[in-house]
Amino acid sequence: MKKLLFLFIIFSNLVHAQTPKLSFDTKFYDAENRWVLFNKKENQNTYGLGFIYLDPKAGYTFNYEGEVELKKNKFQRLPRLDTTNNIKIRLDVNTFDVYILSDELIKQFALPEKPDWLDAYSVNQDFIQNRVQKASYLNGAGASHKALPILQKAYEEDPHFPGLEFELGYAYNATGSFYKAVIVLNKAIENDPSNFWYYRELGFSLKHLNNLPEAEKIYRKAIELTSDKIQIAEMAINMAQSYYHAKDKVNFDAWKKVVMDNADPNSQFMAYIQYFEENWYKPN
Missing domain, CATH: 1.25.40.10 (Tetratricopeptide repeat domain)
Known part of the structure; x- marks a missing residue:
């Protein structure tokens, strides 16, 4: 009985360790030029995926790239339904904290290190x-x-x-x-x-x-x-x-x-x- 209990504890800890953990505790301005996830809304099971950057004319912006789902203890990037419109969300003091993607998740989601369009917003940033x-x-x-x-x-x-x-x-x-x-x-x-x-x-x-x-x-x-x-x-x-x-x-x-x-x-x-x-x- 003790052996069974011991094995159950080990198995439980292993499953718990394999379950990805997300800490949504980063302010958006601390995630500038980073890929991030926004937390899922109530009664939803997907996370908003995108890139945060600073538009000198409009402020901090979230460039939406689609949704991510946690399924069977693994993140999956879902196909984006609408690829014709570029969705940009301006961020302000009421914006929720975000999770910064690790290098491993960036590779898993087939994302570039930085979007190609980012260079256009970096011109004259030292002025x-x-x-x-x-x-x-x-x-x-x-x-x-x-x-x-x-x-x-x-x-x-x-x-x-x-x-x-x-x-x-x-x-x-x-x-x-x-x-x-x-x-x-x-x-x-x-x-x-x-x-x-x-x-x-x-x-x-x-x-x-x-x-x-x-x-x-x-x-x-x-x-x-x-x-x-x-x-x-x-x-x-x-x-x-x-x-x-x-x-x-x-x-x-x-x-x-x-x-x-x-x-x-x-x-x-x-x-x-x-x-x-x-x-x-x-x-x-």
């Missing part, structure tokens, strides 16, 4: 314009930690390159380096004092440094420079939140009015105002 654009896509994807070294190097080369100072200030803010953001954005404003985006980011930096008077001053300047109600409401809710935490009712009410004058009644901004008011006298 500062393309590097700043790549960092912008990384910022937008929530990967400011990866954007920072790209932007810092570009800043050393040409600090006032169009769009660079905003992206660098944004990346510093996103990674909690608020003092560094203030330095970059103040210099940016000296060079271009009518750029709304610099003031928006600088106000955010100052708010998080708890310099509320200066943050308020900068945000009000930003409001003068834009007619975008969503941007105004976002800045106003930032200030209202700060004064809520400071228990400063007078200034809270002033910024609440700015929110209400610009935000959609059903927006998240108004939901925050409602929360602040309902919890005003409750301990944090």
Whole structure:
């Protein structure tokens, strides 16, 4: 009986070891220029196969190449039903993590190491314009930690390159380096004092440094420079939140009015105002 049990355990472990395991734990921007699989959807048994690359004009993109099925503990690439259309999916902060194909699976699926068309997207990738654009896509994807070294190097080369100072200030803010953001954005404003985006980011930096008077001053300047109600409401809710935490009712009410004058009644901004008011006298 013990021998049978021992053999059963060995057999179970062997079957378990032979079953391919996929770990969908790689961010799409860490899979640039790689073959990947997207996880199967609920009630499906196939995985999306394709190649991730950076289109300088459109951002990170998944070039769909078909489906892969796990059958009898082995992956099989399924014939693509429609070969006339080239399917490209733009990737963003809401994109699910992916699995990077091993060299063995790339060979098994009869895939080239790199698609022939990839070279067209690699032209001039070292130009500062393309590097700043790549960092912008990384910022937008929530990967400011990866954007920072790209932007810092570009800043050393040409600090006032169009769009660079905003992206660098944004990346510093996103990674909690608020003092560094203030330095970059103040210099940016000296060079271009009518750029709304610099003031928006600088106000955010100052708010998080708890310099509320200066943050308020900068945000009000930003409001003068834009007619975008969503941007105004976002800045106003930032200030209202700060004064809520400071228990400063007078200034809270002033910024609440700015929110209400610009935000959609059903927006998240108004939901925050409602929360602040309902919890005003409750301990944090």
